[in-house]
Amino acid sequence: MHWAPIEKQPQSWAVRPNLLDYAVTCADFSWDDVRREFAGLPGGRGFNIAHEAVDRHAAGPRRDHLALRWLGSDDTVRDFTYGELKSQTSRCANLLTGLGLGKGDTVAVLADRIPELYIAALGTLKNTSVFCPLFSAFGPEPVCQRLRRGDARVLVTTERQYRHKVAPFRATLPRLQHILLVDAPDHGSDGLLSWSRLMAEAADSFVIPPTDPEDVAVLHFTSGTTGMPKGALHVHQAALIHYITGRYVLDFHPDDVFWCTADPGWVTGTSYGIIAPLLHGITNLVDEADFDATRWCRILETQRVSVWYTAPTAIRRFMRLGVEPVRSYDLSRLRVIHSVGEPLNPEAVVWGEKALGLPIHDNWWQTETGGIMIANFPALEIRPGSMGRPLPGIQAAIVRRTGPDSVELIADPEAHGDLALRPGWPSMFRGYLHDEERYRACFVGGWYLTGDLARRDGDGYFWFVGRADDIIKTSGHMVGPFEVESTLMEHPAVVEAGVIGKPDPLIGELVKAFVTIKPGIEASDELRLELIGFARKRLGAAVAPKEIEFQANLPKNKAGKIMRRLLKARELGLPEGDLSTLEKSE
Ligand code: AMP
Numbered sequence: 001m002h003w004a005p006i007e008k009q010p011q012s013w014a015v016r017p018n019l020l021d022y023a024v025t026c027a028d029f030s031w032d033d034v035r036r037e038f039a040g041l042p043g044g045r046g047f048n049i050a051h052e053a054v055d056r057h058a059a060g061p062r063r064d065h066l067a068l069r070w071l072g073s074d075d076t077v078r079d080f081t082y083g084e085l086k087s088q089t090s091r092c093a094n095l096l097t098g099l100g101l102g103k104g105d106t107v108a109v110l111a112d113r114i115p116e117l118y119i120a121a122l123g124t125l126k127n128t129s130v131f132c133p134l135f136s137a138f139g140p141e142p143v144c145q146r147l148r149r150g151d152a153r154v155l156v157t158t159e160r161q162y163r164h165k166v167a168p169f170r171a172t173l174p175r176l177q178h179i180l181l182v183d184a185p186d187h188g189s190d191g192l193l194s195w196s197r198l199m200a201e202a203a204d205s206f207v208i209p210p211t212d213p214e215d216v217a218v219l220h221f222t223s224g225t226t227g228m229p230k231g232a233l234h235v236h237q238a239a240l241i242h243y244i245t246g247r248y249v250l251d252f253h254p255d256d257v258f259w260c261t262a263d264p265g266w267v268t269g270t271s272y273g274i275i276a277p278l279l280h281g282i283t284n285l286v287d288e289a290d291f292d293a294t295r296w297c298r299i300l301e302t303q304r305v306s307v308w309y310t311a312p313t314a315i316r317r318f319m320r321l322g323v324e325p326v327r328s329y330d331l332s333r334l335r336v337i338h339s340v341g342e343p344l345n346p347e348a349v350v351w352g353e354k355a356l357g358l359p360i361h362d363n364w365w366q367t368e369t370g371g372i373m374i375a376n377f378p379a380l381e382i383r384p385g386s387m388g389r390p391l392p393g394i395q396a397a398i399v400r401r402t403g404p405d406s407v408e409l410i411a412d413p414e415a416h417g418d419l420a421l422r423p424g425w426p427s428m429f430r431g432y433l434h435d436e437e438r439y440r441a442c443f444v445g446g447w448y449l450t451g452d453l454a455r456r457d458g459d460g461y462f463w464f465v466g467r468a469d470d471i472i473k474t475s476g477h478m479v480g481p482f483e484v485e486s487t488l489m490e491h492p493a494v495v496e497a498g499v500i501g502k503p504d505p506l507i508g509e510l511v512k513a514f515v516t517i518k519p520g521i522e523a524s525d526e527l528r529l530e531l532i533g534f535a536r537k538r539l540g541a542a543v544a545p546k547e548i549e550f551q552a553n554l555p556k557n558k559a560g561k562i563m564r565r566l567l568k569a570r571e572l573g574l575p576e577g578d579l580s581t582l583e584k585s586e
Contacts, residue, residue, distance in 0.1 A: 015335065017379035019248040022389065029392035031426060034240050041208055048211035049239045050089060050126040053278035055208070058086035062281040069257075070115045071299065073289040078115055082281065085122070088199075090206035092123020095198045099178050101153060103128040103209065106219060108152040109264075110134040110143060110161050113288045116182040116195060117264060120156045121274055125217055125236075128209050132219040132231075135265025135477070139540030140165040141487060142229070146221045147173055150231055150433065156180045156195065213237035219433060220267050222367040223480030225469040231433030232367050238427035241371030242276040245391060249363060249375040250307050251336045252280040259285040259299065260309040266477060267367045268340055271427075272309055276371075293321040297329045304333040311341040311476040313507050315348045315360060326355040336378050338363055341476035342508045343464050346384035362387050364464065366450060367478075368442070370427025374462050386461040387454070395422035398456050399447055407445040410456075416465045419454040420447035470564045472501030474509050479543050481564060487538050488513055488545075491531055493521045498554045498562040499545065502571055513545040514567050516554055523550035557581040 019025050039056070040047045057063065068080040080088065096107065107124040109131070111117045117133075124131040132150045134143055143165045147155065152175065155166065159181050166179070170190070181188075182195040218234040246252045250272070258277040262269035277284040285303055289295060291314055300308065318326070337352060337360045344362040352360035363375035364387035374396060376388035390396040398417040399407040410417040421428075423443060432439045442448055453465040472479040481499035488497040495516045501509030515531065517523055528548045535544035555566045558581055569576050 015251075015253050017251050017377070018253075019251075019377050019392075020379050022377060022380055022392075025248070026392040031240060031393055034244050034393075035237075037243070038240075041211060045208075046211040046215075047213040047236050047239075048125065048128070048208050049217055049236050049275060049279075050093075050122045051208050051211075052239055052243075053275055054082060054085050054089055054122055054126075057082040057278075057281045065281060066283045067278060067281075068115070068118060069283060069285050069303070070113075070118075071285070071287045071289070071303075080115070085119075085278075087204040088119045089122040089126055091199045091202040091204050092119050093126035093206040093208075094202035095180075096123065096127045096129055096154065097206075098198070098202065099154060101127060101129050104216060105129045105154075106132050106150050106152045107154045107156065108132040108134055108147055108150060110136060110138075110155060110157040110165070111182065112136045112158075113263060113269075113286050114158075114182065115286075116156065118274055118286065120180075121264065121270065122278075126206060126208050128211050128215060130216050130219050131270075132221075133264045133266075133270055134221075135263060135540075135542060136161065137540050137542040138165075138265070139536065139538050139543070140169060141538045142483065142540065142543060144169045144172065145228060146231075147176060149228065150219050150221070151175050154178045154180065156182065158183050162192075211236055214430070216430070218270060220270070220367050222267075223471060223478045223483060224438075225471055225480060226482055227438075229480065229483070230435060230438060232429040233431045233433055234370050234427060235430055238271075238370045239275060239279060241391075241425060241427035242271050243279045244393070245372040245375070246276040246280050248392065249361075249372050249377060250276065250309060250338060251378045252277065252282055252307065254280075254282065256280075256282045256306045256335075257285060257304055257333075258282055258307045258309070259287070259303070259305045261287070261291075261296075261314055262309070262311065262341075262476075267370070268309070268311075271371050291317060293318050294325075297321075297326060297331075300331050300334060301329040306333050307336045307338075308334060309338045309340070312339055312344045312348060313342065313475045315339060315344070315352070316506050319348065319351050319355075323351070323355040331356055334358060337361060338375070340365065340372070342473050344385075349382060349384035359384075364388070364452075364462065366452075368429045368448075368450070369421065369425070370429060373421060373425075383457075383461050386457070386463050388462065389460050390462075394425055396420070396456075396462065397422075397447065398454060398462075399445075399449070401444065405445055407447055407449075413456060413458045416453050416455050418468060419450045419452040419462065421450065422446070423448045470500070470568075472499070472509050472511055474501065474504075474511055475507045475542070477542055479511055484511060484513060484535065484539065484543060484545060485562075487535050488515060488531060490538075491534050493517045493527060494531070496554055496562065498564055498567050500564050500568040500571060502547065502568075510547065511543070511545040512547040512549070512571065514549050514551050514554055516551055556583045558583055 063083040070078040180195040184194040221229040260273040361376040398410040484499040485497040502512040
């Protein structure tokens, strides 16, 4: 690999962290002060993420600064300055306007981490349409379900993704009007359009329409325990959180090169893999390739990465490389490392110090919060194993439900409870698309209940305990057991299925399914493999079960619901807990 290193910056590398005194910063903090740092759209026409992330810099001294460096799997490099990013995203916005898309229309993108994904995301925001990323490792079922539920009118994708995942189901997607293929040289039949041709024809300047800070900007699907995925709606002013966490948590400084390894198919890859670094006018690095520890070391070295945002599964994989091989790279530019998505084990924090010369900071947030809420801050003491303390401006607490609409605060530093946030921060989700009831149910007694269990120690550090529901976190990706169960039950041999997350030392949890098959069918290894293949084809490798176990009966409660909690306890050899609701026939 021979990527050109990013030009050496004249800055002294001994920078002062942006947040030095946590208590003082919290005491002085106001969202209005953050808001005042943005001029907004010219002529007082509102607040648009793409203006703040791209056009604002392109119109000022950062015009020729490297905004996006893309590293291709085949070692190709594509660079975009802020000026170039402005032209490209304006072309995309014009292209969408030309197709009749405007405010509130959904543009879905199903692609690997290619430059067009980033241009489409920002162009969509410019056009005041709604960007909806779809993870490229999803199979046809999760993809089509999200396109349908998200009312997508345009899909930006590649030939391969389209043919395999969307084309066979096109008839079930009546609202999907245009498919833009980034690798098609010319337009085809069936409403298939060539992205490159339309981009070449579109003008490279665009006036962003008036944008209300509360206009919906991004639609992120996240899995639930029951029912189909939930579409969390985020608004333009969510960028205030991306901006302020860029300053206080990721500690951005003007000459930073930032690398967020998350895929934009997940919220981290959008909020931090696209928006936050650009809001700060710094260089954002994107690697197209999948994880490879040696490649990652080379990227960190040659690209002179100074701030790195990654995930526990990646760090655990990295740890396998050993301390010495990592130390043989010159990582002297690296200043801040953060991790999110799953519990970061204390050994990983300590390993970071040995191998990378820096501790790894854990932080916590979720799709619904839109941005980082709890973090270990660079200038503060790290408590390995803890998620850290709330961001200034964020009120977090541990609560216990006391009634249908009431909670009480838990002050005991040893006690576990529901992790709750006081509603009202700018990036809070504004709804679940088409599911007002589910949205309302998240707010109890004046708090947003996150679905996580945690505790808060005497010094205000939060410690993750687990999920309050059956959601699975595998390689940092959320998987809803219901989606997997529904797919398995489409197989003719399956009567019912119960799916759990089985703890795994590398990927956090692996998806395991317990399956009851029809009488007369043999529970063989062939069938097991067939079911795994069946699920993979439909759901994609990121979601499909890795293990399947046949069981004559699955434990159910009196309402006939499979008790995943019990399946998990039995799998782990843990106490079975309260069995009063277990149906006797089990
Ligand atoms: P997602 O909405 O896919 O980003 O997943 C959010 C969920 O991931 C949270 O509700 C937690 O269950 C988990 N999570 C995120 N960050 C952390 C962390 N630092 N430690 C433990 N769990 C985390």
